[in-house]
Amino acid sequence: MTQDMSSSPVSPLPDWARSLGQAPHSGRFREFPEAFQVEEQMSFTPEGEGEHLWLHCEKRNLSTAQLIRHLSHQLEVAPRDIGVSGLKDHTALTLQWVSVALTGRPTPPGLRDHIEMDGLRLLDAGRHPRKLRRGVHRANRFALYVTGEAVAEGSLEARWHELAAHGVPNYFGPQRFGHQGSNLTRARALMARGWKKKQDRDGFLLSSARSFLFNQVLSARIEQGNWASGLEGDVFNLEGSASQFAGEALDDALRTRLAALDIHSTGPLWGRGDSGVSGEARALERTVAEREPSLAEGIEKAGAAPMRRPLRLCLQSPELERDGEGLWLRFSLARGGFATAVLRELFQHPAL
Structure with a gap:
């Protein structure tokens, strides 16, 4: 859904200082789920055996909390027995790992058909000795499609190159x-x-x-x-x-x-x-x-x-690609970094 700037509520949070000063033009982002893509980057993969079933999931318009509730119901485990490394956005296309404790239980047959639903695909699965803990992923890779006045006027590209060269304020989003x-x-x-x-x-x-x-x-x-x-x-x-x-x-x-x-x-x-x-x-x-x-x-x-x-x-492996009336911004951030902290430096938007 397009974010309507004219009807978006004004945030009660302070308008914290920007490293590049106030952006001169407005922009739009997250106009549809595929315009905000996030992929968790891990430094290891499941070992292939153990009491925990690790699932690599692609979710669309689905929050991490909703994913946990769904897996809890389908695999008949308590939510506390499900582990994630980070919480991923709802209105987005996101890839993340989830672990499910199946102590003394085999991997259910027909696993993909059992847990997939509208907005959820299973990309990979494997057993591992340990539960997935918060914050163990190395980074998140983002692909964001942005449009609006800042793209048309060219101010976004100039500010993007400044951020790539000098870094981004590490605000909590x-x-x-x-x-x-x-x-x-x-x-x-x-x-x-x-x-x-x-x-x-x-x-x-x-x-x-x-x-x-x-x-x-x-x-x-x-x-x-x-x-x-x-x-x-x-x-x-x-x-x-x-x-x-x-x-x-x-x-x-x-x-x-x-x-x-x-x-x-x-x-x-x-x-x-x-x-x-x-x-x-x-x-x-x-x-x-x-x-x-x-x-x-x-x-x-x-x-x-x-x-x-x-x-x-630091923006890791930053890329910028023009596509029609918009721009694709691709970059990785160390865990704990917020893509919204990058976007608020590039253009004006009520949600930033």
Whole structure:
């Protein structure tokens, strides 16, 4: 379905700063499911034996939650016995792995006919000793078809090449905060009362609160002009790795590595305890947290451990192809990256 810009609701979330400034033209995306394609990229495949049946699924107009419910019913297992590495979009064509615990049970005969339905195809299947855990995929490969004024006027292509060369702000996308920011609204209320596991069993509200503070820090650093060039006291993340280190003095060697996209400054996933930053970086993050005391204090009282997330994303293997009145954008993002963070740098749209 085409997203009608004139009737789309205005997001209550802040209009966080963009690295390239406000985009001059509007655009459209996700006009039909095949216009937003996502493929999970794993660094391993099922071993061929074990108690868990791994399924490589292609889904169209189907959320990951709907997929889990369907497999739970068809294979007669509890939803908790189904594992996924990540949640994939509903209005999209997505490829992802799912594991199903079949302890002591063989793979059902006629598996494909048993689980396929409208919007769901089984691409591959194999047994594996372990359940699929969240966040084990290496990256996501996107193929996005975009149209609109930004394509016609050519501003999108120029901005795309800037992002490919210099990286993208690693914002959490609007889907992290729920429809019209509903998860964040609920998180504020829950933090004010005192976070309790039974009121947030999956941790979505806690995650929404931490994501909001991260985005606030990233936006402040873009406005200050140091999100990509570093700040005294930063903790840095090595590109393509989970490895992090404290930089202490921001010397020429670190600046050279930042410019080469070899390392990235990080921002906080707020928690109780030392986050590792110092100096100017710590002062900035404290200032942001002081503006949101109920969220910051609520997260700390919930016992969340502090973590760090890169402020910058690299577009891996970026490709741009003109097709009729639109453009295909193809790129990979490390796990945890949001394609919507890329799109909001390229054009204006109410959902971004």
